[in-house]
Amino acid sequence: MRGISWQGLAVAFGALGLLTSLQTSEDENPHARAPRDVSLVVTEGAWLRAPGADWFAQRAKAEPGRFTHDATAAGGAGGWVDSHGEYSLSEIEGEWAYWQWASAERLTDGRQDFVQFCSSCHGLNGDGYGRSGQHLRPTPRSFQQNKFKFTKVTADLPSDEALLSVIKRGLAGTPMLPWDLSDVQLLDIIQYIKSLSPEESGWRDVYSQVGDAIEVTEDPWTDTKERAIVRGREIYHGAASCHLCHPGYVTNEELRVIRKDPEGTTYRENLTYPALKDSEYEVLGRATKVMPPDFTWHQMRAGTTTADLFQTIASGIKGTAMPQWKGAISDEDLWALAHYVENLIVSYKDQPAARSAFMGGLRVSGDNK
Amino acid sequence: MNTTGVIELHGDGPVNQAPPETGRDRVNATLGMILFIGSWTMAFGTLFLSFLVLRDKIAVWPPAGIALPSAPIAGLATLVLAASSVFVERGSRSLSLDAGSGRKASFSALWITGMLLGLGFALLQAWLWYDLILAGRTQTSGLYESLFFGLTWVHAAHVVVGLFLLVWALVGSKLGRYGPERRSFVSNAALFWHFVGIVWLFLFLGFFVF
Amino acid sequence: MSMLSTSTPSFAFLRSRWLGCPLALMLTSTWALAQDKRWGPGEPASDYGYRFGELFWLITTLVSVAFALVVVLLIVPMLRDRARPGHRASFDHGKSLHDKRLTAVISIITFIVLDAWVLVIAMKDLREAYWAIPAAKDPQTYKVEVLAQQWAWSFRAAGVDGEFGTPDDILTTNELVVPKDRPVSFNLTSKDVIHSLFLPEMRMKKDLNPGAINLAWFKPVVEGEFSILCAELCGFAHYQMFGKLRVLEQGQFNEWEAEASQLASTAFDADDTEGHWAWDWQE
Amino acid sequence: MRTSFFALVLSSSVLTACGGGGEAPAPPPGGGPGSSSGTQAPANSGSGGAAQAAGPTAWSDSAGTATVSGSASFKGEAPAPVQIAMDSDPKCVEMNSDGVTDGSVLVDAAGGLQNVFVYVSNGTDAWTFTAPEEPVVLDQVGCNYTPRVVGMMTGQALRVKNSDPTVHNVHTYPRKNRASNVSQPAGSKALDIEMNRGEVLVAVKCDMHSWMQARVGIVDHPFFTVTAADGSFTLPKLPAGDYTISAEHEVFGKASKQTITIGDGEAQSISFEFSK
Amino acid sequence: MSSDHIHPEPTTFLRKHVFSIDHKVIAKQFLWFGLIWLGIGGIMAMMLRWQLANPGVPVPLIGGLLFPRTGGVIDPATYNTLFTMHGTIMIFLGLTPAMIGALGNWCIPLMIGARDMIFPTLNMLSFWAMFLGGAVGFYSLFVPLGATEVGWTGYPTLSTTVGAVGQGETLWAIAVFLIGASSIMGGINYITTVIRLRCPGMTWMRMPLTVWGLFLTSILNVLFIPVIGSAMIILVLDRVFGTSFYVPASIMSGGTGGDPILYQHLFWIFGHPEVYILILPAWGVVCDLLSFFARKPAFGYRTSVGAMVVVTVLSALVYGHHMFTTGLSAMLGESFMLLTMIISVPAEILFFNWLHTLWKGSLRLTTPMLFAMGVIFVFGLGGLTGIYCATIGTDIFLHDTYFIVGHFHLTMAASALFGTFGAIYFWFPKMFGRMMSERLGKLHFWLSFFPLVLVFCIMFISGYAGMPRRYYDHTSAEYLRPLQHLNVATTVSAFLLGVAQFIFVFNFIKSRWWGKTAPQNPWDVGTVDWTIATPVPHYNFKTIPVVRCGPHEFSNPVLGPDTDWIYQTEELPG
Incomplete structure (x- = not known):
């Protein structure tokens, strides 16, 4: 039996009323308990x-x-x-x-x-x-x-x-x-x-x-979609070299031709898969990594119409590896890129047969895995 | 089943002095109190059912490694509460014996001792809480503490109500409202106090014994 | 800041267009009836889906017969036994042994016809289908861990290697791809409040309680795209917590799974432990 | 629906009559926006910021007479330079056919640490400085930044040039300044990035080539420099007075500050110690 | 407080009308309180239906006034509050006071020949506890973050601060606790009065079935309201003091925590007896009204009483059918399914007794009779569709869809509501000394009967089509968009039903002050309460009556040709 502390007894009598709790030590998961006294004003x-x-x-x-x-x-x-x-x-x-x-x-x-x-x-x-x-x-x-x-x-x-x-x-x-x-x-x-x-x-x-x-400029390719897609494909794998983060939708050989590289240059391994990139978005103080989308597989967050894609590419995605392309490449090329990406989405997203034929073809003929 | 056939109306004048209780009135009051106790047993039964259900979620009971309310103090509290019930019961019974006003004096003495013991129990209960809080374990720190604080708070509320009824009965008897001829309130208060005691017994067994 | 809303009520109801509204309601509703309509839940797409339809229509026929009887026994006295001068009701306390026996017989018959018959079928359904959770060891079973949260579904499949908690686990949000003709077994739990995984076409529904794991299963037998709904109130956007369930042919599904596993392993960040939610499979 | 769900006409009109004021309080006249409800506009102080009203005289280079020089050295065994794998972009491999080592830690034989940004951290309050016109140039050559560490004044522009045949993107990671993340295809024009708040060692990276790193030190006065290959540095001429000088390295962080008092025409030498 | 002593006639205004301990005044207080709240709950239902049929369209007439911030449009939080308060108000603040409070307080003393309830002060406290509960509930609508938004069932962890952070939910729990306390006080009062204060000759088997219904309801009240009382206490402890009875530790984070399923067990242990609490008085009233207006003794009085008693006993054992999809163990699920099937037997017995009472009767199709027969039709529909919900095979699909909404509205809302309307039309003359207009009464019945049946039968269709309940807007999910036409049809019939109720309001208000003065026994019924004058004197019976025969001695051949009924206090000739 511990020594009776008279001071304890006096306070104890005060504690007879319903005590509101003292805040316990912050345990590791802030959500282990239900939130209390949330300020609303x-x-x-x-x-x-x-x-x-x-x-x-x-x-x-x-x-x-x-x-x-x-x-x-x-x-x-x-x-x-x-x-x-x-x-x-x-x-x-x-x-x-x-x-x-x-x-x-x-x-x-x-x-x-x-x-x-x-x-x-x-x-x-x-x-x-x-x-x-x-x-x-x-x-x-x-x-x-x-x-x-x-x-x-x-x-x-x-x-x-x-x-x-x-x-x-x-x-x-x-x-x-x-x-x-x-x-x-x-x-x-x-x-x-x-x-x-x-x-x-x-x-x-x-x-x-x-x-x-970003203000959506007038789409120069409205009536010549096929040429826009071809142009987009060139920029995607050439000037903008999107395949460094996003998957390259070409075989090694085609990439070399587009980029006019000398014979026998090899490109990044897993070319047809996206590369994991850093981002500034933190969870509990630790920066998390972000996966650039594979347009034939992942769902586009910010809309899939040509105008949406144009705006997203032009403005870039802040806090991630996707830079702002407005000003770096001309609006006409941006529209071409938008058409090319839209075409990828429309023809292969959620269509397992078409996609596996297309991507399978790239992987088999291209030497990269 | 009231048996008297035709009852003459009392005069329409206000009835100031409460008429003495008949046997039937006492039975009515006791039946009402029993129903209330039955209903509140269901309430505390639900709390105890939740206690049993939630106990299984804690692997080891009582959980090791954290500060626990001290069993000896709880044991003492149980004894104090039991004693208080005994005195209250003897006080209530002393009214029903067919004796003169002498009995009333012994009623007050017994009743006051019962009340003080009840107060002692309340203090011990508060001490149990205070020990836990000093050790930093409040009701937010886990399921065991939630159960302990939650159930004992609800019980403590009923102890407070019980004490209030005991005081009310004592004051009433002093003012002459309750006495040998009007004692249903006093017996009901005693009945409620015993109910509060039994609920504590279950709590004590649940937390400290098994 | 309760009553002191700065935007004083706009006394909108004084303006005419409010008074016109009930009329507008009548017109819009009749027009709305003409849109594309659906009456039943649609064809079942899981192997035990037919059981619900059959049991439902069996009960409906039994209930309709009983209800028709009730309506007759209600209408006839209304028409025939109306109070008219000189007409007296038949005096019958219904205390006689005959009456008691008649009541007993009627109630036993209705219990047997309405309840017992349905009970037997339901018991059979439960044991054979709804509660016959497929064994986890069996490689045919496609195991999915579901973590529901306030207003979205997160699904985790074991990926090609069949193990949970490995880099190749396939994580999807609000979308689940399952193979055809293979039992899909769920481990269901929730992060915050109680949800309920409701697959209407598959006739399956199971609650997801936080802090506990529930088991449920179904076997899709029709290829295509189906819907996932939430059936337990989980807050304000309970109505927006829907998703897509895609059933793929076995061959296509294997390709899809291989591709998804490969993508998942490229996206796996080993030291981002907070992002790896998984628990070992509960039988 | 949190407020006034059943704001019956009677209760709500009575209460709003004595409730808060109108839509938005009028800002005070002229200058900063503030509001009648007493909160002053967010006059963020900004470390360099406007000089005090009394007495700062405009600075001209001629007034500086004292020279401060010294060296930064690294104690302990320097980490061996690591070969950078550039295979993700064949053009980079082509330009660095003989391979490139990671340039973050460059320690010469005598222990001198290169690329340490040395600057006067306070003591220049008595002067106002005007940012020089010509921008600070940061070039991307051979899939690397040259120079790796550079200093500039607030208000001065940082001109990033891309003289590589491949695309780079200039991604700055400031804490207090405006971040920018703009792509620069091969041969496109230079980018001018404006950062007008003092911040030492803002990281500049290229997301296409993750090994490309550079650091920019921004201060609101001209007294800064970067240590040479042997770790030595000389600050531009300082006026007389007492100063604290600090040094910071990309990997090893801040060295301990040095406080000196120097008279006109004097020369003093200080040294900074860095360790892992 | 002995029953023979007549408490003195109240003199002051307060004692006579506000804090009266006379069961008749308390009955009227409960009636007005219940009817007003039924109106408020009904308006909420119409707002819900408006939002479902026209998502995002401002509510006509009162929308601009109630939701000024969103310009009359109901936002998801308001929608959740509406269906939660609709449920709570209709059950706790509408039906309980209007039926158990008003009907109970009026009928029990008068029908068993007592001067007043046995504990009149407790009776007054019961009303004011209910009033306080209503006040707390009403105030919770104004609290920041609004009133409760988690369904009238209030399942944790949505109802804990995990899902509902505002104070509204705590106030809702306190309101339910207070109303529960009021029901317990009422229950104790009713049971003791029925046991102790029956007049001489009024044996258990001579009591009118209305009193039986109310007596059994009070038993359920006294036993099962404390269960939700404790559940609410624990919920308030969790929300205000941070205990973790219902807040579980998540699977991944380990640690110990409570169990939200515990609340579901506790809630439904109270929940199912609660629905029987609401239906038993309606059953009692219907048994009596059918017999009174078919001029024929209630068929099988003893079997009806037996059926009601069996239902009362079994009601505690069947609660599991609310939780078939929460993951009960197989054994528990199947046993609850069997028990729920068994409890449907006594309900069927009572049902057939009703039909037998009508058979070969001499029906007087007055408004109370129409409502009683309406209950038969509606309870038939509701009861029979209960089989779908009791069978796990169908309940797995139908749980938490509109099928269940249709079922419990038919049984609880329709049957109990029609029973209450029937009782009001029947006892209005004795209560207020004036007759309600029969023409308006019949109009009210027919104009609300068809839309009511239509509303809830369309809900069966939408439930079968897989439309989940408590959805703010069914047009957002792809699967539910083609069901929008069902929503619109339900809304149209719900609005018709809502409009029809104004007829009752008009009839009630008009007849209360300007109705034809009512004779002492307008319906030629023999129960003891019709033997006294209208309006009923303060002390009810000048002399305590002596009962000599049962309540349903209609068209007894012994009575001779000219009259077909006899007061219970008269001796059966020969």
Whole structure:
């Protein structure tokens, strides 16, 4: 019998009422227990980066009467003034940038919708490791890294509309659903997600750029699809050399001819399989690897129409090995590439017979495995 | 089955002084209390069923390697509670003996001892919790603690209600509302206190003995 | 922030188009009826699928006969025995031995016809089909571990080497490819809440409880594309938790499995332990 | 549906009357956006950043008279250089027919460590610096970056050239600056990457050829250099004053800082120790 | 509190109308409370049906008001809240008070010749506990993250903070606990009153079957409500204090944790007796009404009572048929299947007794009679489709589809609701001293009977076609898109059913204050409660009656040609 500590007895009598628990040591798996005392209210609003002047020009056309261009703003460079007071212009460290004011009520609405709909995979504080997000590859997005794969913008950060289109379309082949919530709710969630970016980074950083989705230029190959596909195949294996990460859909010999390499050059082993690449998307602090898709096998996350493919190739996939090709190769070639990839998907995806004939043929004749 | 055929209405005036209990009223009150105890037995039976079902999920019972509530204190608590039930029962019985007001004095003495013992049990129970919390084991740290804290909290709530009824009966008897001729409330309070004691017995056996 | 919603209610119901809505409902619904329609669950595509259809229609016929009898016994008194001046009901407490025996006979007959017959068939179905889990050792059995989560299915097949937890395990999301004419055996569990794997065309349904492993099986006998649904409420997007079940011919399936295993092993990152979910197969 | 599911007309109109203000509070006039509800605009400080209002004079090279030089050395047994396998891209193999060793750790016989980025970490607050016009050039030759470690000032452009016959992609991994990941097919024009916040040793990689690595050190003043093959370095002329100088290597991280006080015209020498 | 002593007539307004301990006033409080909540639950059902037929289209009329943020459109979270609160409200806050609360409090003392319930204060507490439960439930709709969204069954781990983080779920558990407490208090009161306060001559076998139904319901209440009470206590402990009764350790992470299936066992041990709690009073009322209006003794009084008792006893043993697909062991599954088949036998016996009562009767097709016969039809449909759900062979496919929704709505919603309507139409004259209009009553019956049967029979079709229940929008899954026409048809008939109820509301309100004054015994029925004046005096019986014959002595040849009924207090001639 341990010594009776009178002080223990006195406190014990106090403990007679229902004790709320003391927090135990953080065990290794944060999801071993059910979450408790989840905060549902955001106390103060936040200024979040807004896209550049051209985006405002479009918005001015879309919502007449709200935005007026004031030439004297931004130290003489001219800027847009929002009559609703939501967007405003400010100068920090000599950098003029547009900011969007997300009020505390709106962030609270966003927080509550986020906790209800998104926190199961993206975590209760948006760190991408929710209870349902465990063991998932590719990992659910962490909103503290300010990197988004499929928003089809060349700038670091997507605009509200780009994020909204990703959420509404969902990412096929992953647990990310096409959420059919109302736009009001989705935009509130997006404001809350933006407010999750850590200090001086992402939407809270004056130096980051917020861009709109890439504008889909006019497709030059609309009536000459076959030539587009042939051209696409040349660029795919030639100038862009996509076969370094993606599978090469040619035999060794054909590749050598396309790339005009000298006789007998050998290419990477497993040419007809994708090569595993690093990515910046972390789970519990460890960067995970990402598999570039095999267009005849894997499901395209960001849509399979020619325009979608054009935008995805042009903007690149941030945080992964897929660079931004806009500017590196001409729009016409980008469209050709898009047609070529679309043709691969249409003719071989989910058609086991056609695919095994095509890929089998490559592997047998080509000397690489 | 009330046997009297025709009953004259009492005058319509307000009836201030509660009429003395008839034998039938006591039977009605006791039947009501028995039904309540039956229903609450189903409630604690469900809790105990869950306890048994969840016990199997823990390989070793009681689980080794973690701080456990100390059995001796629990044993002492059981004895204290049993003693308290005995005193409360003798107090309640002392009312029903056909004796004069002398009996009332012994009722209060017995009843108060029973209450103090009940209070002692409550303290020991709190001490059990406090030991565990000091060792850092709260109800969030695992299934054993969930079971222990969960079930003992629910039981403790009923101990508090039981103590409140005992106090109510004592005050009522002091005010003259309850006495030898109106003792159904006192016997019901005693009945409930015994029920709380039996539930603790099951808890004690489940956690500390088997 | 409960009541203090800044967007004050828009008193929408005052605007005319709201009042027109019930009318619109009538018109849209009649038009909707003309779309492509389906009435039954479609042809069964698994070997024990026919059992549900047969048992269902057997019960339906028995129930319809019984119900017809009830309706007759309800309509006849309504028409014939109506209260009219001078008409008296027959005085019958139904306490007589004859009445008691009649009630007993009727209830025994209905129990035998309606319940016992169906019970026997159901018992046979269960033992022969639904609960006859195929042996895991048998190489013919195609074993799949299913990990359900809030609003998606993750499937893991053992790959060419037949072992779970190896680099060549085939991992798919919301899509399952199974061979034709080979029993598919499931180990079902969930990460967070209770889900239920519902394969309507295969007539199979089994819950996935977190913290426990359930067993279920079916053998597809029709090639093609079928659907996977969730049948246990699992949150807001319970209705979006559907997937595709593809049944391939044996030859095609082997090619597919080889290709998938090869791709899986190229995509295997040895030290990303958090991503490797698997448990050893439960019999 | 979390709020006001049954916001009956009576309750909701009463409560919103005394509830929060309108849609978005008007920002304060002029300058930074702030909001009447008191939170100041996100004026992120940024390490270099605007000089203090009082007294910083513009810097001109002539004012610098003191010279600081020294050497960086590596203690312990240097790891043997590793042969890089470039077979994934035949063009790289062709350009480096005699094979290339991994250039991350270059230690000469005397232990001098090359490619250490040495810079003044503080002591330059009294001056404002203007970024030089011409960009810092980082070339991709023979499927490798030359120079491997380079320094630049905030606001100066980093010009990445691709003089290889194969495609590269320039993937920068900054923590505080804008990341970029642009592909550069053979023969395409150079890329100008702008990074305007002080950050030492930003990694630059090519995802096509995973062995290609480079490091860029960005500071807001001109006092930085990279150690030569023998580990020696000389900083550009400094004005008098006391400074702390730090050095960082791609693999071995930061060496311990050195604080010196130097007068006009003086010359001092310091050394940095690196170990595994 | 002895029964012979008449508690004094209440004087103050509070004592007379708000905190009254008179069983008649409490019955009316329960009735109004139940009817209002049935209305709210009904409106929720119509909103659900609107969302299913027109996904994403704003709800007409009240949508803009209730969901301002989404412009009248029901979002998935609201949809889950709607069907959860629809279930909880209709069962706990609608049917229980309207049938067991109102009917029980009104009929038991009056039909057994007692002056009041045996514990009048406990009776008042029972109403106010139910009211408190309703208040907590109503408040939970306003809580951040909204009210409960996990189905009225509240299965963990969705109902623990793993799946529902807001406070709504905790408040729902507390509301259910409070309503349970109210049912237990009521149950204790009813059982003791029936056992102890029957007037002289009212033997067990001379009690009207309505009282039998309510007595057996109270037994089930007292025994099985505590089971869900404990289940709710544990759920609140899990949600608020972080215990892990229901939160399991996942397969991969090891460690010890609770078992969510435990909750399912506990819930359904209460769940199935609960559905019998809801149907037994309706059975009792129907037995009586059929006999009253067929002017013929209830066929096989003793066998009916026996059947009801057997159902009460067996009701605890059959709960497993709710869990056939959760992975019960083979032995457990098959035994539950057998037991569920066996429990259908007493229900069939009762059913045939009803039909026999009608056979060769002299039917007076008044509104209560129509509703009683409606119950026969609807309970026939519901009961017979129970066989699909009891047989594992069919239940594996049909579980959690609209087939099950159709089945339990037919048995619980339709039969119990029609039974309640029949009882209201029948006892309205004695309760409020005025007659409800027969014409409107019949109109209400026919206009709600056909849409009701239509709604739930279409659900059988959609259930057979594989449409899972609790789906927000059936057009998103490829397999379910061709079933949308069934959704639309169900919605149209559900709206017709909803509109028909306004007839009852109008009839009820009009007759309550402006109806024709009711004679003392409008239906020529002999049970003891019709022997007293209308409106019923505070002390019910001037002198405690002495019962001399059974409740169903209709068209007894001994009575001679001119009258075909006799009061229970009169002696059978000869």
